[in-house]
Amino acid sequence: MKMRTILFGLALLMSVGAMAEVKIVAHRGYWRTAGSAQNSLTSYKKADQVPCYGSEIDIWISKDGVIYVNHDKTFKGCCIEKSTAAECDKVILDNGEKMPTFEEYLKVVKQGKAELVIEVKTHDDLARQNLCIDKALNLVKKYKLQNRVSYIAFDLAACLRIIEKAPKGTEVYYLNGDLAPKTLKRVGCAGIDYRDKVLKTDHPKWIDECHRLGMKVNVWTVDTKEDLEYFVSKGVDYITTNEPELLKSILKK
Ligand code: MG
Secondary structure: OHHHHHHHHHHHHHHHHHHHOOEEEEOOOOOOOOOOOOOOHHHHHHHHHOOOOEEEEEEEEOOOOOEEEOOOOEEOOEEHHHOOHHHHOOOEOOOOOEOOEHHHHHHHHHHOOOEEEEEEOOOOOHHHHHHHHHHHHHHHHHOOOHHHEEEEEOOHHHHHHHHHHOOOOOOEEEOOOOOOHHHHHHHOOOEEEEEHHHHHHHOOOHHHHHHHOOOEEEEEOOOOHHHHHHHHHOOOOEEEEOOHHHHHHHHHO
């Protein structure tokens, strides 16, 4: 009986511990707030103020080799991959900022505390995508931010290149939702970063499977109170959300 009570207590502590450890990642920065816009420098600062554990961005490389931070392949008429830096610099975000370069972004991250989750977008040309990865890694090194960044990508080839080229211990997560944790473990991924539907409906067992393998689980993009509470209860490691304040209030309870 006594042992059973102790075990129950331990299980309770472990579940509370797991819930407390959920980390907030702001999806494309914290942009659903005054003065902000997706992937803007402000969105990082706002995420840092919440405070979020991490702030996510998306990166593309321009035709002449400058990395820009934006989600869309073509944004306000500018296809980043096929445009020059001079053309990309003319793009204005919804909050009035210019579209930031990755280097401008890193300078702001250097001043903050939140980690940066860097999504390497799938480029049309693999060689350009590889160049984007190599240059991004060099810039992160230049600003000595290696210990404050992780990488995510839909393209497994991108994940593999980052794992190969980044300093040992750099966390790389795969986004596409189609590979089992054990497959990703074999190639050196730190964990999965999967869509909510994959982890709630299609493969709910992958959360525990990841943890058994010593891997981490991130889930995106979770925005409703009900879904946030669901994934908090499942003990995922990170939740990527457009509603970081809502998640913060749930975690405080
Ligand atoms: Mg993204």
